[in-house]
Amino acid sequence: MTGSPLFCGTDLAGRIEAAEAALIVAATEAALTRGAWGTALPIAGGFACAAEAGSPMNKVVGLGFGGDIDPAVLDTVERTLAELGVPVQVELSNLADPAVAELLTRRGYRLVGFENVLGQALPSAAASATGPGVEIRRAGPADIDTWIDAVVEGFTHPDEVGVVSHEEFPREVIAKAERDFEKAGAVAYLAYCDGAVAGGAGMRITDGVAQLTGAATVPKARRRGVQSALLATRLGDAVSAGCDLAVVTTAPGSTSQKNVQRRGFQLLYTRAVLVKEPV
Known part of the structure:
Protein backbone atom coordinates (compact mmCIF):
# COMPACT_ATOMS: atom_id res chain seq x y z
CA MET A 1 0.00 0.00 0.00
CA VAL A 117 12.93 10.50 -12.73
CA LEU A 118 10.65 8.77 -10.25
CA GLY A 119 9.96 9.72 -6.66
CA GLN A 120 8.23 8.72 -3.47
CA ALA A 121 7.26 10.84 -0.49
CA LEU A 122 8.70 9.61 2.80
CA PRO A 123 7.87 8.03 5.12
CA SER A 124 6.17 5.50 2.86
CA ALA A 125 3.35 3.16 3.82
CA ALA A 126 4.90 0.39 1.72
CA ALA A 127 6.09 -2.67 3.60
CA SER A 128 9.84 -3.00 4.14
CA ALA A 129 10.40 -6.71 3.66
CA THR A 130 13.13 -8.76 2.03
CA GLY A 131 12.70 -12.02 0.18
CA PRO A 132 13.70 -15.37 1.65
CA GLY A 133 17.44 -15.91 1.53
CA VAL A 134 18.22 -12.24 0.74
CA GLU A 135 20.29 -10.17 3.16
CA ILE A 136 21.30 -6.51 2.79
CA ARG A 137 24.34 -5.03 4.54
CA ARG A 138 26.00 -1.64 4.46
CA ALA A 139 29.40 -1.96 2.86
CA GLY A 140 32.30 -0.89 5.06
CA PRO A 141 35.70 0.31 3.81
CA ALA A 142 36.93 -3.27 3.46
CA ASP A 143 33.89 -4.16 1.31
CA ILE A 144 34.11 -1.41 -1.31
CA ASP A 145 35.98 -3.48 -3.89
CA THR A 146 33.44 -6.28 -3.50
CA TRP A 147 30.60 -3.77 -3.85
CA ILE A 148 32.10 -2.28 -7.01
CA ASP A 149 32.62 -5.72 -8.54
CA ALA A 150 28.98 -6.62 -7.90
CA VAL A 151 27.60 -3.38 -9.34
CA VAL A 152 29.86 -3.55 -12.40
CA GLU A 153 28.88 -7.18 -13.02
CA GLY A 154 25.21 -6.24 -12.91
CA PHE A 155 25.54 -3.16 -15.10
CA THR A 156 27.56 -4.92 -17.79
CA HIS A 157 24.85 -7.60 -18.15
CA PRO A 158 21.66 -5.51 -18.42
CA ASP A 159 18.18 -6.95 -18.83
CA GLU A 160 17.06 -6.39 -22.41
CA VAL A 161 13.89 -4.58 -21.36
CA GLY A 162 12.66 -1.10 -22.29
CA VAL A 163 14.25 1.58 -24.44
CA VAL A 164 17.86 0.93 -25.42
CA SER A 165 20.18 3.36 -23.60
CA HIS A 166 21.85 6.12 -25.60
CA GLU A 167 25.16 5.34 -23.90
CA GLU A 168 27.22 2.34 -22.82
CA PHE A 169 30.25 2.23 -20.55
CA PRO A 170 33.09 -0.33 -20.27
CA ARG A 171 33.71 -2.13 -16.98
CA GLU A 172 36.72 -0.03 -15.95
CA VAL A 173 34.83 3.24 -16.45
CA ILE A 174 31.87 2.04 -14.38
CA ALA A 175 34.22 0.85 -11.63
CA LYS A 176 35.95 4.23 -11.42
CA ALA A 177 32.62 6.09 -11.43
CA GLU A 178 31.16 3.94 -8.64
CA ARG A 179 34.27 4.53 -6.54
CA ASP A 180 33.89 8.28 -7.17
CA PHE A 181 30.23 8.18 -6.11
CA GLU A 182 31.17 6.44 -2.86
CA LYS A 183 33.90 9.03 -2.21
CA ALA A 184 31.28 11.71 -2.92
CA GLY A 185 29.19 10.53 0.03
CA ALA A 186 27.04 7.75 -1.37
CA VAL A 187 26.46 4.95 1.14
CA ALA A 188 27.20 1.55 -0.41
CA TYR A 189 24.92 -1.46 0.13
CA LEU A 190 25.68 -5.10 -0.63
CA ALA A 191 23.06 -7.78 -1.23
CA TYR A 192 23.65 -11.45 -0.44
CA CYS A 193 21.66 -14.50 -1.50
CA ASP A 194 22.31 -17.54 0.65
CA GLY A 195 25.62 -16.01 1.71
CA ALA A 196 26.88 -15.17 -1.81
CA VAL A 197 27.21 -11.62 -3.14
CA ALA A 198 24.14 -10.94 -5.29
CA GLY A 199 24.23 -7.22 -6.06
CA GLY A 200 24.80 -3.72 -4.80
CA ALA A 201 23.37 -0.23 -4.69
CA GLY A 202 24.04 3.24 -3.31
CA MET A 203 22.25 6.15 -1.66
CA ARG A 204 23.28 9.77 -1.19
CA ILE A 205 21.30 12.31 0.84
CA THR A 206 21.13 15.99 -0.13
CA ASP A 207 18.86 18.40 1.77
CA GLY A 208 16.32 15.74 2.65
CA VAL A 209 16.37 14.11 -0.79
CA ALA A 210 17.53 10.48 -0.81
CA GLN A 211 19.06 9.73 -4.19
CA LEU A 212 18.99 6.00 -4.88
CA THR A 213 21.91 5.23 -7.17
CA GLY A 214 23.73 2.39 -8.87
CA ALA A 215 21.42 -0.55 -8.14
CA ALA A 216 22.44 -3.73 -9.95
CA THR A 217 22.00 -7.48 -9.51
CA VAL A 218 24.53 -10.04 -10.71
CA PRO A 219 22.95 -12.22 -13.43
CA LYS A 220 22.89 -15.49 -11.46
CA ALA A 221 20.92 -13.90 -8.60
CA ARG A 222 18.17 -12.26 -10.63
CA ARG A 223 14.46 -12.89 -10.05
CA ARG A 224 15.06 -13.51 -6.34
CA GLY A 225 13.95 -10.15 -4.93
CA VAL A 226 17.40 -8.57 -4.64
CA GLN A 227 16.33 -5.21 -6.05
CA SER A 228 13.24 -5.07 -3.84
CA ALA A 229 15.38 -5.79 -0.79
CA LEU A 230 17.97 -3.15 -1.69
CA LEU A 231 15.17 -0.65 -2.25
CA ALA A 232 13.39 -1.43 1.01
CA THR A 233 16.58 -1.16 3.06
CA ARG A 234 17.59 2.17 1.53
CA LEU A 235 14.11 3.63 1.98
CA GLY A 236 14.13 2.60 5.63
CA ASP A 237 17.52 4.24 6.14
CA ALA A 238 16.35 7.38 4.32
CA VAL A 239 13.38 7.69 6.68
CA SER A 240 15.66 7.18 9.69
CA ALA A 241 17.90 9.98 8.35
CA GLY A 242 14.93 12.38 8.21
CA CYS A 243 14.46 12.46 4.43
CA ASP A 244 11.06 13.46 3.10
CA LEU A 245 11.67 12.37 -0.50
CA ALA A 246 13.36 9.48 -2.32
CA VAL A 247 14.20 9.68 -6.02
CA VAL A 248 15.60 7.32 -8.62
CA THR A 249 16.52 7.70 -12.28
CA THR A 250 15.78 4.88 -14.73
CA ALA A 251 15.75 4.15 -18.43
CA PRO A 252 12.20 4.46 -19.84
CA GLY A 253 10.25 1.21 -19.71
CA SER A 254 13.08 -0.67 -18.00
CA THR A 255 12.97 -3.42 -15.40
CA SER A 256 14.35 -0.89 -12.92
CA GLN A 257 11.40 1.40 -13.54
CA LYS A 258 8.97 -1.49 -13.11
CA ASN A 259 10.63 -2.52 -9.84
CA VAL A 260 10.49 0.93 -8.24
CA GLN A 261 6.91 1.56 -9.40
CA ARG A 262 5.90 -1.67 -7.69
CA ARG A 263 7.36 -0.16 -4.52
CA GLY A 264 5.20 2.95 -4.82
CA PHE A 265 7.43 5.28 -6.80
CA GLN A 266 5.70 7.57 -9.28
CA LEU A 267 6.95 9.05 -12.52
CA LEU A 268 7.67 12.72 -11.73
CA TYR A 269 9.25 13.96 -14.94
CA THR A 270 11.44 13.02 -17.87
Whole structure:
Protein backbone atom coordinates (compact mmCIF):
# COMPACT_ATOMS: atom_id res chain seq x y z
CA MET A 1 0.00 0.00 0.00
CA THR A 2 1.38 3.42 -0.92
CA GLY A 3 0.65 6.96 0.16
CA SER A 4 -1.20 9.70 -1.70
CA PRO A 5 0.00 10.69 -5.19
CA LEU A 6 3.09 12.90 -5.27
CA PHE A 7 2.63 15.95 -7.48
CA CYS A 8 5.78 17.32 -9.07
CA GLY A 9 5.73 20.97 -10.04
CA THR A 10 8.65 23.18 -10.99
CA ASP A 11 9.66 23.79 -7.35
CA LEU A 12 10.00 20.09 -6.55
CA ALA A 13 11.72 19.41 -9.86
CA GLY A 14 14.17 22.22 -9.13
CA ARG A 15 14.94 20.69 -5.73
CA ILE A 16 15.59 17.27 -7.27
CA GLU A 17 17.73 18.73 -10.04
CA ALA A 18 19.78 20.66 -7.46
CA ALA A 19 20.41 17.40 -5.59
CA GLU A 20 21.43 15.72 -8.84
CA ALA A 21 23.83 18.55 -9.61
CA ALA A 22 25.34 18.29 -6.12
CA LEU A 23 25.91 14.55 -6.61
CA ILE A 24 27.56 14.87 -10.02
CA VAL A 25 29.76 17.79 -8.90
CA ALA A 26 30.87 15.88 -5.78
CA ALA A 27 31.66 12.77 -7.82
CA THR A 28 33.57 14.86 -10.37
CA GLU A 29 35.61 16.42 -7.56
CA ALA A 30 36.27 12.92 -6.20
CA ALA A 31 37.64 11.96 -9.62
CA LEU A 32 39.98 14.95 -9.39
CA THR A 33 41.51 13.58 -6.18
CA ARG A 34 42.63 10.43 -8.02
CA GLY A 35 44.22 12.37 -10.87
CA ALA A 36 41.35 12.74 -13.35
CA TRP A 37 40.32 16.10 -14.86
CA GLY A 38 37.62 16.86 -12.30
CA THR A 39 36.20 19.94 -14.04
CA ALA A 40 32.90 21.48 -12.86
CA LEU A 41 31.80 24.77 -14.41
CA PRO A 42 28.78 26.65 -13.00
CA ILE A 43 26.15 27.62 -15.54
CA ALA A 44 22.71 29.13 -14.88
CA GLY A 45 22.15 27.37 -11.56
CA GLY A 46 23.54 24.08 -12.83
CA PHE A 47 26.97 22.68 -13.62
CA ALA A 48 28.86 21.40 -16.63
CA CYS A 49 31.00 18.52 -15.40
CA ALA A 50 33.77 16.46 -16.95
CA ALA A 51 35.61 13.82 -14.92
CA GLU A 52 37.67 11.99 -17.54
CA ALA A 53 37.34 10.44 -21.00
CA GLY A 54 34.15 8.39 -21.31
CA SER A 55 32.94 9.06 -17.75
CA PRO A 56 29.20 9.03 -16.90
CA MET A 57 29.88 12.27 -15.00
CA ASN A 58 30.54 14.10 -18.27
CA LYS A 59 27.27 15.98 -18.41
CA VAL A 60 25.50 19.28 -17.79
CA VAL A 61 23.00 19.03 -14.94
CA GLY A 62 20.51 21.32 -13.21
CA LEU A 63 19.77 23.70 -16.06
CA GLY A 64 16.47 25.50 -16.41
CA PHE A 65 15.78 26.30 -12.75
CA GLY A 66 18.33 29.02 -11.98
CA GLY A 67 17.72 31.84 -14.42
CA ASP A 68 18.62 32.48 -18.04
CA ILE A 69 21.71 30.97 -19.64
CA ASP A 70 24.30 33.55 -20.60
CA PRO A 71 25.37 32.58 -24.15
CA ALA A 72 28.93 33.68 -23.30
CA VAL A 73 29.03 31.22 -20.39
CA LEU A 74 27.71 28.47 -22.66
CA ASP A 75 30.45 29.41 -25.15
CA THR A 76 33.02 28.86 -22.39
CA VAL A 77 31.50 25.49 -21.45
CA GLU A 78 31.47 24.29 -25.05
CA ARG A 79 35.03 25.46 -25.65
CA THR A 80 36.37 23.93 -22.43
CA LEU A 81 34.79 20.53 -23.02
CA ALA A 82 35.80 20.57 -26.70
CA GLU A 83 39.43 21.08 -25.61
CA LEU A 84 39.04 17.96 -23.46
CA GLY A 85 37.49 16.06 -26.37
CA VAL A 86 34.20 15.67 -24.48
CA PRO A 87 30.73 16.18 -26.02
CA VAL A 88 28.47 18.61 -24.20
CA GLN A 89 25.68 16.37 -22.92
CA VAL A 90 22.78 18.22 -21.32
CA GLU A 91 20.23 16.30 -19.25
CA LEU A 92 17.24 18.64 -19.29
CA SER A 93 14.04 18.19 -17.29
CA ASN A 94 10.78 18.67 -19.14
CA LEU A 95 9.79 20.94 -16.23
CA ALA A 96 12.75 23.26 -16.87
CA ASP A 97 12.41 26.67 -18.49
CA PRO A 98 11.44 25.92 -22.15
CA ALA A 99 13.81 28.68 -23.28
CA VAL A 100 16.74 26.40 -22.43
CA ALA A 101 15.71 23.74 -24.95
CA GLU A 102 15.08 26.42 -27.55
CA LEU A 103 18.56 27.88 -27.03
CA LEU A 104 20.27 24.49 -27.20
CA THR A 105 18.51 23.39 -30.39
CA ARG A 106 19.37 26.69 -32.05
CA ARG A 107 23.02 26.00 -31.21
CA GLY A 108 23.02 22.58 -32.85
CA TYR A 109 22.32 20.22 -29.95
CA ARG A 110 20.60 17.01 -30.99
CA LEU A 111 18.24 14.81 -29.01
CA VAL A 112 19.74 11.36 -28.33
CA GLY A 113 17.53 9.90 -25.61
CA PHE A 114 15.45 10.22 -22.47
CA GLU A 115 15.57 9.15 -18.83
CA ASN A 116 12.82 9.05 -16.24
CA VAL A 117 12.93 10.50 -12.73
CA LEU A 118 10.65 8.77 -10.25
CA GLY A 119 9.96 9.72 -6.66
CA GLN A 120 8.23 8.72 -3.47
CA ALA A 121 7.26 10.84 -0.49
CA LEU A 122 8.70 9.61 2.80
CA PRO A 123 7.87 8.03 5.12
CA SER A 124 6.17 5.50 2.86
CA ALA A 125 3.35 3.16 3.82
CA ALA A 126 4.90 0.39 1.72
CA ALA A 127 6.09 -2.67 3.60
CA SER A 128 9.84 -3.00 4.14
CA ALA A 129 10.40 -6.71 3.66
CA THR A 130 13.13 -8.76 2.03
CA GLY A 131 12.70 -12.02 0.18
CA PRO A 132 13.70 -15.37 1.65
CA GLY A 133 17.44 -15.91 1.53
CA VAL A 134 18.22 -12.24 0.74
CA GLU A 135 20.29 -10.17 3.16
CA ILE A 136 21.30 -6.51 2.79
CA ARG A 137 24.34 -5.03 4.54
CA ARG A 138 26.00 -1.64 4.46
CA ALA A 139 29.40 -1.96 2.86
CA GLY A 140 32.30 -0.89 5.06
CA PRO A 141 35.70 0.31 3.81
CA ALA A 142 36.93 -3.27 3.46
CA ASP A 143 33.89 -4.16 1.31
CA ILE A 144 34.11 -1.41 -1.31
CA ASP A 145 35.98 -3.48 -3.89
CA THR A 146 33.44 -6.28 -3.50
CA TRP A 147 30.60 -3.77 -3.85
CA ILE A 148 32.10 -2.28 -7.01
CA ASP A 149 32.62 -5.72 -8.54
CA ALA A 150 28.98 -6.62 -7.90
CA VAL A 151 27.60 -3.38 -9.34
CA VAL A 152 29.86 -3.55 -12.40
CA GLU A 153 28.88 -7.18 -13.02
CA GLY A 154 25.21 -6.24 -12.91
CA PHE A 155 25.54 -3.16 -15.10
CA THR A 156 27.56 -4.92 -17.79
CA HIS A 157 24.85 -7.60 -18.15
CA PRO A 158 21.66 -5.51 -18.42
CA ASP A 159 18.18 -6.95 -18.83
CA GLU A 160 17.06 -6.39 -22.41
CA VAL A 161 13.89 -4.58 -21.36
CA GLY A 162 12.66 -1.10 -22.29
CA VAL A 163 14.25 1.58 -24.44
CA VAL A 164 17.86 0.93 -25.42
CA SER A 165 20.18 3.36 -23.60
CA HIS A 166 21.85 6.12 -25.60
CA GLU A 167 25.16 5.34 -23.90
CA GLU A 168 27.22 2.34 -22.82
CA PHE A 169 30.25 2.23 -20.55
CA PRO A 170 33.09 -0.33 -20.27
CA ARG A 171 33.71 -2.13 -16.98
CA GLU A 172 36.72 -0.03 -15.95
CA VAL A 173 34.83 3.24 -16.45
CA ILE A 174 31.87 2.04 -14.38
CA ALA A 175 34.22 0.85 -11.63
CA LYS A 176 35.95 4.23 -11.42
CA ALA A 177 32.62 6.09 -11.43
CA GLU A 178 31.16 3.94 -8.64
CA ARG A 179 34.27 4.53 -6.54
CA ASP A 180 33.89 8.28 -7.17
CA PHE A 181 30.23 8.18 -6.11
CA GLU A 182 31.17 6.44 -2.86
CA LYS A 183 33.90 9.03 -2.21
CA ALA A 184 31.28 11.71 -2.92
CA GLY A 185 29.19 10.53 0.03
CA ALA A 186 27.04 7.75 -1.37
CA VAL A 187 26.46 4.95 1.14
CA ALA A 188 27.20 1.55 -0.41
CA TYR A 189 24.92 -1.46 0.13
CA LEU A 190 25.68 -5.10 -0.63
CA ALA A 191 23.06 -7.78 -1.23
CA TYR A 192 23.65 -11.45 -0.44
CA CYS A 193 21.66 -14.50 -1.50
CA ASP A 194 22.31 -17.54 0.65
CA GLY A 195 25.62 -16.01 1.71
CA ALA A 196 26.88 -15.17 -1.81
CA VAL A 197 27.21 -11.62 -3.14
CA ALA A 198 24.14 -10.94 -5.29
CA GLY A 199 24.23 -7.22 -6.06
CA GLY A 200 24.80 -3.72 -4.80
CA ALA A 201 23.37 -0.23 -4.69
CA GLY A 202 24.04 3.24 -3.31
CA MET A 203 22.25 6.15 -1.66
CA ARG A 204 23.28 9.77 -1.19
CA ILE A 205 21.30 12.31 0.84
CA THR A 206 21.13 15.99 -0.13
CA ASP A 207 18.86 18.40 1.77
CA GLY A 208 16.32 15.74 2.65
CA VAL A 209 16.37 14.11 -0.79
CA ALA A 210 17.53 10.48 -0.81
CA GLN A 211 19.06 9.73 -4.19
CA LEU A 212 18.99 6.00 -4.88
CA THR A 213 21.91 5.23 -7.17
CA GLY A 214 23.73 2.39 -8.87
CA ALA A 215 21.42 -0.55 -8.14
CA ALA A 216 22.44 -3.73 -9.95
CA THR A 217 22.00 -7.48 -9.51
CA VAL A 218 24.53 -10.04 -10.71
CA PRO A 219 22.95 -12.22 -13.43
CA LYS A 220 22.89 -15.49 -11.46
CA ALA A 221 20.92 -13.90 -8.60
CA ARG A 222 18.17 -12.26 -10.63
CA ARG A 223 14.46 -12.89 -10.05
CA ARG A 224 15.06 -13.51 -6.34
CA GLY A 225 13.95 -10.15 -4.93
CA VAL A 226 17.40 -8.57 -4.64
CA GLN A 227 16.33 -5.21 -6.05
CA SER A 228 13.24 -5.07 -3.84
CA ALA A 229 15.38 -5.79 -0.79
CA LEU A 230 17.97 -3.15 -1.69
CA LEU A 231 15.17 -0.65 -2.25
CA ALA A 232 13.39 -1.43 1.01
CA THR A 233 16.58 -1.16 3.06
CA ARG A 234 17.59 2.17 1.53
CA LEU A 235 14.11 3.63 1.98
CA GLY A 236 14.13 2.60 5.63
CA ASP A 237 17.52 4.24 6.14
CA ALA A 238 16.35 7.38 4.32
CA VAL A 239 13.38 7.69 6.68
CA SER A 240 15.66 7.18 9.69
CA ALA A 241 17.90 9.98 8.35
CA GLY A 242 14.93 12.38 8.21
CA CYS A 243 14.46 12.46 4.43
CA ASP A 244 11.06 13.46 3.10
CA LEU A 245 11.67 12.37 -0.50
CA ALA A 246 13.36 9.48 -2.32
CA VAL A 247 14.20 9.68 -6.02
CA VAL A 248 15.60 7.32 -8.62
CA THR A 249 16.52 7.70 -12.28
CA THR A 250 15.78 4.88 -14.73
CA ALA A 251 15.75 4.15 -18.43
CA PRO A 252 12.20 4.46 -19.84
CA GLY A 253 10.25 1.21 -19.71
CA SER A 254 13.08 -0.67 -18.00
CA THR A 255 12.97 -3.42 -15.40
CA SER A 256 14.35 -0.89 -12.92
CA GLN A 257 11.40 1.40 -13.54
CA LYS A 258 8.97 -1.49 -13.11
CA ASN A 259 10.63 -2.52 -9.84
CA VAL A 260 10.49 0.93 -8.24
CA GLN A 261 6.91 1.56 -9.40
CA ARG A 262 5.90 -1.67 -7.69
CA ARG A 263 7.36 -0.16 -4.52
CA GLY A 264 5.20 2.95 -4.82
CA PHE A 265 7.43 5.28 -6.80
CA GLN A 266 5.70 7.57 -9.28
CA LEU A 267 6.95 9.05 -12.52
CA LEU A 268 7.67 12.72 -11.73
CA TYR A 269 9.25 13.96 -14.94
CA THR A 270 11.44 13.02 -17.87
CA ARG A 271 14.85 14.36 -18.81
CA ALA A 272 15.71 14.87 -22.46
CA VAL A 273 19.36 14.14 -23.28
CA LEU A 274 20.75 16.68 -25.76
CA VAL A 275 24.28 16.44 -27.13
CA LYS A 276 26.66 18.68 -29.05
CA GLU A 277 29.81 17.02 -30.30
CA PRO A 278 33.16 18.84 -29.96
CA VAL A 279 34.24 20.68 -33.10
